[in-house]
Amino acid sequence: MNEQDRKKLIAENDLRLRKRLARRNGINSGLRYFVLTFVGLLMLYPLIWLLGASFKSNAEIFTSIGFLPSSFDFSGYVNGWKTSTEYTFTTYFINTFKIVIPKVIVTVISVTLTAYGFARFKIPGKKFLFSILIATLLLPNLVLRIPQYIMFNSFNWLDSYKPLIVPSAFAVDAFFVFMVIQFMRGIPKDLEEAATIDGCNSIQVLTKILMPILKPALISVALFQFMWTMNDFLGPLIYISSVRKYPVSIALKMSMDASALVHWNQVIALSVIALVPSLVVFFLAQRHFVDGITSSGIKG
Amino acid sequence: MAEVVLKSVEKQYPNGFKAVHGIDLEIKDGEFMVFVGPSGCAKSTTLRMVAGLEDITGGEIWIGDKCVNEVQPKDRGIAMVFQNYALYPHMTAYNNMAFGLQMSKTPKNIIDQRVREAAKHLEIEDLLDRKPKEMSGGQRQRVALGRALVRKPDVFLFDEPLSNLDAKLRVSMRVRIQELHEMLKAEGVPATMIYVTHDQVEAMTMGDRITVLNAGRIMQVDTPMNLYRKPENLFVAGFIGAPSMNLVDGEIVEMGGKVFVSIPGGVLPLPEEKAEKVRSHVGKKIKFGLRPEDIIANEVHEGGEGFVTGSVRVVEQMGNEEFIYFNAAGTQFIARVNPEQVKNIRKGEDYRFWFNLAKCHMFDLETEENLTL
Numbered sequence A: 001m002n003e004q005d006r007k008k009l010i011a012e013n014d015l016r017l018r019k020r021l022a023r024r025n026g027i028n029s030g031l032r033y034f035v036l037t038f039v040g041l042l043m044l045y046p047l048i049w050l051l052g053a054s055f056k057s058n059a060e061i062f063t064s065i066g067f068l069p070s071s072f073d074f075s076g077y078v079n080g081w082k083t084s085t086e087y088t089f090t091t092y093f094i095n096t097f098k099i100v101i102p103k104v105i106v107t108v109i110s111v112t113l114t115a116y117g118f119a120r121f122k123i124p125g126k127k128f129l130f131s132i133l134i135a136t137l138l139l140p141n142l143v144l145r146i147p148q149y150i151m152f153n154s155f156n157w158l159d160s161y162k163p164l165i166v167p168s169a170f171a172v173d174a175f176f177v178f179m180v181i182q183f184m185r186g187i188p189k190d191l192e193e194a195a196t197i198d199g200c201n202s203i204q205v206l207t208k209i210l211m212p213i214l215k216p217a218l219i220s221v222a223l224f225q226f227m228w229t230m231n232d233f234l235g236p237l238i239y240i241s242s243v244r245k246y247p248v249s250i251a252l253k254m255s256m257d258a259s260a261l262v263h264w265n266q267v268i269a270l271s272v273i274a275l276v277p278s279l280v281v282f283f284l285a286q287r288h289f290v291d292g293i294t295s296s297g298i299k300g
Numbered sequence B: 001m002a003e004v005v006l007k008s009v010e011k012q013y014p015n016g017f018k019a020v021h022g023i024d025l026e027i028k029d030g031e032f033m034v035f036v037g038p039s040g041c042a043k044s045t046t047l048r049m050v051a052g053l054e055d056i057t058g059g060e061i062w063i064g065d066k067c068v069n070e071v072q073p074k075d076r077g078i079a080m081v082f083q084n085y086a087l088y089p090h091m092t093a094y095n096n097m098a099f100g101l102q103m104s105k106t107p108k109n110i111i112d113q114r115v116r117e118a119a120k121h122l123e124i125e126d127l128l129d130r131k132p133k134e135m136s137g138g139q140r141q142r143v144a145l146g147r148a149l150v151r152k153p154d155v156f157l158f159d160e161p162l163s164n165l166d167a168k169l170r171v172s173m174r175v176r177i178q179e180l181h182e183m184l185k186a187e188g189v190p191a192t193m194i195y196v197t198h199d200q201v202e203a204m205t206m207g208d209r210i211t212v213l214n215a216g217r218i219m220q221v222d223t224p225m226n227l228y229r230k231p232e233n234l235f236v237a238g239f240i241g242a243p244s245m246n247l248v249d250g251e252i253v254e255m256g257g258k259v260f261v262s263i264p265g266g267v268l269p270l271p272e273e274k275a276e277k278v279r280s281h282v283g284k285k286i287k288f289g290l291r292p293e294d295i296i297a298n299e300v301h302e303g304g305e306g307f308v309t310g311s312v313r314v315v316e317q318m319g320n321e322e323f324i325y326f327n328a329a330g331t332q333f334i335a336r337v338n339p340e341q342v343k344n345i346r347k348g349e350d351y352r353f354w355f356n357l358a359k360c361h362m363f364d365l366e367t368e369e370n371l372t373l
């Protein structure tokens, strides 16, 4: 065997080996994708079923198991939107946003300021105050309901959105404060000192330096607050009494116990619509949000 | 005009730790002053008090003709370069440099002109659109330098700006900073520079004068050459110079009217000039100091007045020089020799090491002061 033949043989062998490896890789990843897809579908199935069922007629919902409707019937959406009350769902959506948007804004502002205070300033009794703040994390929300109700009642705030929004302006969401403090601790103090020398006062340090760096964390805060408030049922139920002011979460429930006959297709259609804002906001903010929970935003 | 004057400046941290014990220092206008000292000696603390980032708990700091104790950092006419660059991560290099001027409401065209000018000096023109994370360490530090430069401060403050860079880059940045200092002087706007480092080479090569600090006190303030040749006390003698000065226990003795110093391995006759200085200490113990290059490893009596016999433990070849570690009477010495002149020194063998006593230092054990200046 001369040199050339040997080289050729080696090359052939090499190629065969590589092909086999590639094939095995192909099989492997095929299997992996199959399993992942299957499990993913399994977990998503209720959602898919919900989407499908929203197009079914009321009778079909309980008779067929599959998620594909026999025919696409939009009456669930059309009739559901009208609701059995004197207001359409448009009103309820507007109401929801009247709560959610101010609440998210005041939350972000108050949480940032509070975290800044705790993370960067010398305050007498800071340790004690901070431990109180963290202790409120452990307090079940339930025990606060009655005293809060009495308090807001004496403020004459019942049947308004104030009890739902105003507390957030005082950074009551201890979890968010805690989270932002943790992020802030990861930011080197040099930056703030450099900014001080560059002429920033403490508020400018916060708005011009810290907040841009904290953006992922703040977006996470806004996102969580958005979703939690969208889905909050108990709060509006307790404080809002006139139908005109109901948010989506209550209106949805209302459409279920209007009379003996529940139009399930309408309820389901409205549930699908109620999911949309959260999904849209989540996907818009997704990149930053994931950034926010995995890194402190500063590297190197 | 911006000389920086510290008048018995003190610093006590809130936890009660006293970091600075009354520092008096005058830094001349346009001077390059280096603070050097071991870790924890309060170099940074002192610098940060000048910057206004740290409260002063005693004494006064003057910049120019103003006492700045109560003046905000931004109004002190200073700019600072940090060890970790401290560039704003969300801004481009351009905006990092422009930020300070924007804050002081400087007109846009002037900002642009100054930033581009500084970028040209520092050769970072093509980095202006990049964010800090898209730059190398050396590039970041140049941007940080640019940020200080565009503010046209009276006083530049540097806190170990090069210690995160690799050795080669450090040398080139060192030269760049020196050039910057010269350039400002040539342009008729000399800037005072205070430069903190723990790197001796940086200190010796960059400083017009050096302040040696130890545990919150000034040990000596002088030109690099004087610190090396005439250390005022034991601390400076041991701190300046690498490898450091041989410092061994000794005793001054007088025999037949002549003054000798007795050290491990030998009793050496002191030259007249040195003898005069220590005559008052006859019979007392002292610290004897001699720089490694003042020890001659040779059989021939060559410029040395006395010798000790030592056995060689290690020979370190540095190429242009050799460090010879030897033991004499249980005490270790180090000699720094020229390999051209001294050949055939082998490990484990005994040699005579001649001491150039005209260059020796002797320190009082109690005050630690140099008796031989």
Ligand SMILES: Nc1ncnc2c1ncn2[C@@H]1O[C@H](COP(=O)(O)OP(=O)(O)OP(=O)(O)O)[C@@H](O)[C@H]1O
Pocket (backbone or CB within 6 Å): B013, B014, B015, B017, B019, B037, B038, B039, B040, B041, B042, B043, B044, B045, B046, B198
């Ligand atoms: N915030 C603080 N609170 C209490 N003590 C401090 C504080 N900052 C620094 N110190 C102490 O003050 C002393 C001087 O610190 P400083 O940072 O000035 O040292 P340094 O000379 O810059 O050291 P290095 O070369 O390591 O940077 C040290 O002993 C340090 O422990």
Ligand SMILES: [Mg+2]
Pocket (backbone or CB within 6 Å): B043, B044, B045, B159
């Ligand atoms: Mg330091």
